Amino acid sequence: MCGIFGIIFAERPRRPLGEILRRGLERLEYRGYDSAGVAVVDRGLVVKKDAGKVAEVAQRYGFDSLQGVVGLAHTRWATHGKPDQVNAHPHVDCRGVIAVVHNGIIENYAELKEELMKRGHVFRSETDTEVIAHLVEEYKKQGLDTFSAFKKALSRVRGAYAIALIDAENPRAIYFARNLSPLIIGVGEGFNIVASDIPTVLDHTKRVIAVRDGEYGYITAGEVYIEADGVPQDVAARIEEIPWSAEMATKGGYPHFMLKEIYEQPESLASTAAGLEPAQLEAVANALLAARNVYIVGAGTSYHAGLTLAFILPRLRITPIPVISSEYAIYEDLYDKDDLAIAISQSGETIDTIKAVKAMRERGVKVVAVTNVVGSTLSRESDVVLYTRAGPEMGVAATKTFTTQVLTLAAVYLTALRALGHDVAEHQRELKAVPDLARKTIEKTAGTAKELARRLRQRLSAYYLGRGAALPVAMEGALKLKEVAYLHAEAYPAGESKHGPIALVEEGFPVIFVFSDPNTGEKTLSNVAEMKARGALTIGTVPARSDYAKKLDVAIEVPQTSELFAPILHVIPLQMLAYFTAVERGYDPDKPRNLAKTVTVE
Incomplete structure (x- = not known):
């Protein structure tokens, strides 16, 4: 690197x-x-x-x-x-x-x-x-x-x-x-x-x-x-x-690239939405519906973005196989010409993802790339390319990478849904509204995230919990806190937390819940109660005007939208929480130790 x-x-x-x-x-x-x-x-x-x-x-x-x-x-x-x-x-x-x-x-x-x-x-x-x-x-x-x-x-x-x-x-x-x-x-x-x-x-x-x-x-x-x-x-x-x-x-007046790029997300999302090409989306959707196996391949943040699609594909009667890029060999004997891989990488140069794609293509797997960089290796190694058009991302900790990838993958899902004969007009209107909702999320939640960072700066560890499609958002939130604030943060399926992890919870232990999946909110509340009973500081990203806020010590309200686009809005305050916690702890979030932007060596 x-x-x-x-x-x-x-x-x-x-x-x-x-x-x-x-x-x-x-x-x-x-x-x-x-x-x-x-x-x-x-x-x-x-x-x-x-x-x-x-x-x-x-x-x-x-x-x-x-x-x-x-x-x-x-x-x-x-x-x-x-x-x-x-x-x-x-x-x-x-x-x-x-x-x-x-x-x-x-x-x-x-x-x-x-x-x-x-x-x-x-x-x-x-x-x-x-x-x-x-x-x-x-x-x-x-x-x-x-x-x-x-x-x-x-x-x-x-x-x-x-x-x-x-x-x-x-x-x-x-x-x-x-x-x-x-x-x-x-x-x-x-x-x-x-x-x-x-x-x-x-x-x-x-x-x-x-x-x-x-x-x-x-x-x-x-x-x-x-x-x-x-x-x-x-x-x-x-x-x-x-x-x-x-x-x-350049930083454009912001103290760090990471903060600048968090605030750039409405513009980046608008660019992504405007650049979605119907012919490309239809080609991907048709391949998705026709595939025997669907592999969703990525590393780090891109893997988490891929999981947001993997968690909803079963509703199309598709069983996805999420693949961490460096572990592609696990499924090597299964790869077949009737399979499809959706490979995700901001730079298009992540070496583990490139190697996974090459191994798949050698066995005839059709590859769809989701990337931000025109002419990148991944784009050239793929059969179809969906560009996120997020603009350059200079911060090592990916922010607009995640949200624009999620938007692109949601567009793929909608196109497949429409191909099956469903009416997606309302979802299409929501897609166009996402950039403005992201702007409102930043405006409404920055202050709360900054205040919370002051409470987290002396902590040594935290849990991020979510159920269903909220879990990838929790995973991404935990990754951000680890990357830039150097706090040990673990993401778990909320229901799994009582099978061991809860043993670490004591008075003031931060537990961040993600309520981006409307189908799992009530069950997640039971996990909130379990954590509060052990003295945890319970924090949650919740849809505005929901009852979930009353059950938490600190609620970060984001605008309401469907579960397809909710991951985009719910991850933004978690990005800001990581950023402000890093700053509170005296670290430069643009230069996290031991990390580099694009992982180009194994």
Whole structure:
């Protein structure tokens, strides 16, 4: 989990190259922030790097003063070797003329390293990445030009990678390659960019090419060249215009991206609703109704979003099989050409989900992708794609990811319901009203969530309970509290709580109930009573004007809507509760420890 940014200009830019690289890294810091570094060519290769956050390292080593026309930058989340100056990227060859940055894992690095050491190469770091620089150096020594040496090096490495490399002896190109890990090209006038994701390039250009798995090539200031299996690709036909503005990828006056993105949800939901394509929905609904088995695949927040669909599909006489992406092999012997998989990933680059989808497709399973990123790996590995169109999500803790995914999946359900002959006009009106209801939810519940955070900040643990279709919302709420506030939070089916978990409940123990499923509310009240009898602090998200509020110590009222869209409204105060609790406890919710935005390694 690392971030890559490289840029090459036809002539020296108005701002120092180092400043441009530093700004690119700041856009990428959510992908990893235990170390940072840059490499530029300016009368030789200059490398500056160290452990620490981007701003700290940049100031310490004077990034902003570095000059040149070609450079690489990297922010790291460690996978091989501890976060320190030696292991920080970029890595260089023995002669100090080749610099490489990398996101992913080189699986066979140990054997390559041993081979290269026998040939006299000296390694400075514990990382897997360094072997790439030495491989290219080795093949250049054998008489190959840089691009040929780079290609030969790629033929030797196994694993997931996005790579960018510069050579001070051939400084008019940045060489790149991709396998599984995300990589894009930003196409400019008099410059080109290689980067891990779209928001990083928006300060410079909105014209983007998504590099596909197995592709490699180079950029110069005026050319983008891509090959696959030795065959040049038509890059001009693949340029896409990104509708996001650079401002959409900044905090916009909010103290943190997470809070900004919680408040952006009405706009994101409106964009999702407006972008739903009837033909695509009908294709998915028809496949859903015709499938033998329906697998709903996702990781983390996306898995929880998928569960909101899984809990209501039985009403269509469909028995779904929810699959945590990393556990896809459990059902491997069942996958069949008559099956359907709905694979969900905000980035479309989550490696566990990509691997699950590839395994399913090998056995003929039809795949529907639900993703936010056009041109992502998941979108290309799928038969049908439903884009959530939520805009960039910079906060590590997913917020609008969940709500826009739930809305998209609810639209699939409605389309299937209509295909079975049901009248869904009222539900369609509710769908269009969801963005405004989300806005009202934020306005009505922010104050209560902030006050509750003050009460939770000294607690060590909490339960999140729900029944039926409310359970995925409880799971998502608990995940958010764990991710950003570092409080132990467990979600359970409310009826299961008395089978063991209730033993932990004592005076003041926080128990958060979710009343988003109208079919299970009365039964959930019995669990409220059980917790109150043990002295728990009972909190609940409840529909406005319901009687549930009277039974709770603290009720967070949200606008009423059907159970299809209720998860969207009920999760919003839980997102805010997690955010404000993190702030109360003195943590930065945009940089939760040990986490990165997109999980691109196993």
